[in-house]
Amino acid sequence: MKKITIGEAARKSGVKVPTIRYYEGIGLLREPSRSDGNQRSYEPSDLNRLTFIRHARELGFEVEAIRALLSLQDNPLQSCASADAIAKARLVEVEQRIRSLMALKAELEMMVEGCGHGRVDQCRVIEVLADHAECRHHGH
Amino acid sequence: MKKITIGEAARKSGVKVPTIRYYEGIGLLREPSRSDGNQRSYEPSDLNRLTFIRHARELGFEVEAIRALLSLQDNPLQSCASADAIAKARLVEVEQRIRSLMALKAELEMMVEGCGHGRVDQCRVIEVLADHAECRHHGH
DNA sequence: CTTGCACCTCTAGTCGCTAGAGGATGTAGG
DNA sequence: CCTACATCCTCTAGCGACTAGAGGTGCAAG
Numbered sequence: 323m324k325k326i327t328i329g330e331a332a333r334k335s336g337v338k339v340p341t342i343r344y345y346e347g348i349g350l351l352r353e354p355s356r357s358d359g360n361q362r363s364y365e366p367s368d369l370n371r372l373t374f375i376r377h378a379r380e381l382g383f384e385v386e387a388i389r390a391l392l393s394l395q396d397n398p399l400q401s402c403a404s405a406d407a408i409a410k411a412r413l414v415e416v417e418q419r420i421r422s423l424m425a426l427k428a429e430l431e432m433m434v435e436g437c438g439h440g441r442v443d444q445c446r447v448i449e450v451l452a453d454h455a456e457c458r459h460h461g462h
Numbered sequence: 463m464k465k466i467t468i469g470e471a472a473r474k475s476g477v478k479v480p481t482i483r484y485y486e487g488i489g490l491l492r493e494p495s496r497s498d499g500n501q502r503s504y505e506p507s508d509l510n511r512l513t514f515i516r517h518a519r520e521l522g523f524e525v526e527a528i529r530a531l532l533s534l535q536d537n538p539l540q541s542c543a544s545a546d547a548i549a550k551a552r553l554v555e556v557e558q559r560i561r562s563l564m565a566l567k568a569e570l571e572m573m574v575e576g577c578g579h580g581r582v583d584q585c586r587v588i589e590v591l592a593d594h595a596e597c598r599h600h601g602h
Numbered sequence: 603c604t605t606g607c608a609c610c611t612c613t614a615g616t617c618g619c620t621a622g623a624g625g626a627t628g629t630a631g632g
Numbered sequence: 633c634c635t636a637c638a639t640c641c642t643c644t645a646g647c648g649a650c651t652a653g654a655g656g657t658g659c660a661a662g
Contacts, residue, residue, distance in 0.1 A: 327628095329639060339640085344619060359627045361640055374592050381566055381591075385618070391591060394582050402585035406577045409587045413570040416563055423560045426521055430553040437546045442534050445542030447549045451521075451531060452514050469608060479609085484650060499658045501609055525649070 325355075325363040335372035342372065350375060350389060383412055465495075465503040475512035482512065490515060490529060523552055 332339045345351040351371060354362045374395065378388045387408050394405050429450070436446030472479045485491040491511060494502045514535070518528045527548050534545050569590070576586025 327640075338620085340620065341618085343641095348618090357627085357640095359640080361627070370592065378591050379618090381569065391588065394585075395588050395592065398581065398583035400582055401580070402577060402582045402587065403579060405582065405585050405587040406574065406579065409570055409574050409577070413567065413574060416567050416570060420560060420563045420567065423556055423563070427553065427556050427560065429521065430549055430556060433549050434546060434553060437542060437549070439543060439546065440541070441538065442540055442542045442545065443538035445534075445545050447542065447545040448531065448535050451518050452510065452535065467609080478651085480651065481649085483610095488649090497658085499609085501658070519649090 325365060326369075328362045328364065331364045331369060331372060335369055335376055337372050337376050345372075345375060348385065350385065350392065381412065382416065383408070387412070465505060466509075468502045468504065471504045471509060471512060474509055475516055477512050477516050485512075485515060488525065490525065490532065521552065522556065523548070527552070 326334070328339050328342055331337075332342060335342075337345070342351065346353060351368065354364050354368060357363050371392070374392065375388055378391060383391070390408060391405060394400065394402065433447045433450050436450070438444055438446075442448055466474070468479050468482055471477075472482060475482075477485070482491065486493060491508065494504050494508060497503050511532070514532065515528055518531060523531070530548060531545060534540065534542065573587045573590050576590070578584055578586075582588055
């Protein structure tokens with residue numbers, strides 16, 4: 323039961339101090355007990371939860387999705403179908419975003435390769451932006 | 463010189479009405495002339511500019527980058543080196559984002575595939591989130 | 603004339619933090 | 633015990649790029 327300060331929790335979890343307080347404010351993290359001097363005092367389980375949140379945020383889950391995932395984690399006997407659904411939805415989003423970024427990449431490469439490094443009025447970059455019809459990738 | 467209303471400009475450019483007003487507010491778009499009844503009245507050149515902005519936003523350029531690109535377009539005799547630099551910087555960003563999303567995709571797939579559709583306490587999705595060490599892709 | 607849509611300005615909200623003000627607490631050295 | 637200094641506290645405001653809503657005006661058709 324070695325309790326730690328918010329700064330230590332931040333160092334160990336990789337979540338910044340104001341962000342930890344923010345998570346508490348929006349109810350992702352329980353209110354920890356306090357020291358005599360009113361300073362937050364965290365337990366190891368809080369650290370696990372913080373790490374869970376950080377990892378989920380890194381995977382791009384929105385706070386509301388994380389809230390749902392955390393409540394699943396808190397009730398380990400129920401079906402994991404919702405967790406699966408949340409992860410699958412996120413996977414679909416990520417796949418779409420990758421496809422769209424690949425199209426952008428192609429278009430940007432076209433622009434950059436076409437730039438003759440001369441004057442703006444001959445510049446492909448500006449030209450392509452100005453006239454969308456120039457673009458081979460209309461997916462966006 | 464057929465002038466059009468903001469609604470028509472929105473329809474033709476694909477930029478929403480409040481967004482057009484927002485662009486005017488932050489100085490991306492000039493203040494158009496007004497009708498007797500104080501309604502905005504746009505010219506074809508405004509439409510071009512709006513389309514340019516929309517396209518650049520779709521390519522993920524930030525407003526400040528677009529401001530720079532627009533000022534280049536307004537001065538066609540200067541060197542296009544800055545336009546090239548802006549596009550190249552964006553290209554690098556996009557490439558990094560793609561790489562990072564591919565890693566996320568792999569991790570999400572692992573989670574989803576590992577889900578046995580049973581109870582939460584056997585669920586890979588929750589487990590992987592809870593214990594970062596489970597993850598093969600530490601790039602994030 | 604009236605219905606009803608599109609327009610106007612203005613303020614406030616979104617998301618997920620981040621920055622800063624202004625003050626209290628905790629700790630290490632002298 | 634005192635002082636310095638880091639860390640903590642709460643609270644409010646700001647970021648980017650919009651979006652939503654309130655409350656009012658303009659305009660064209662029936």
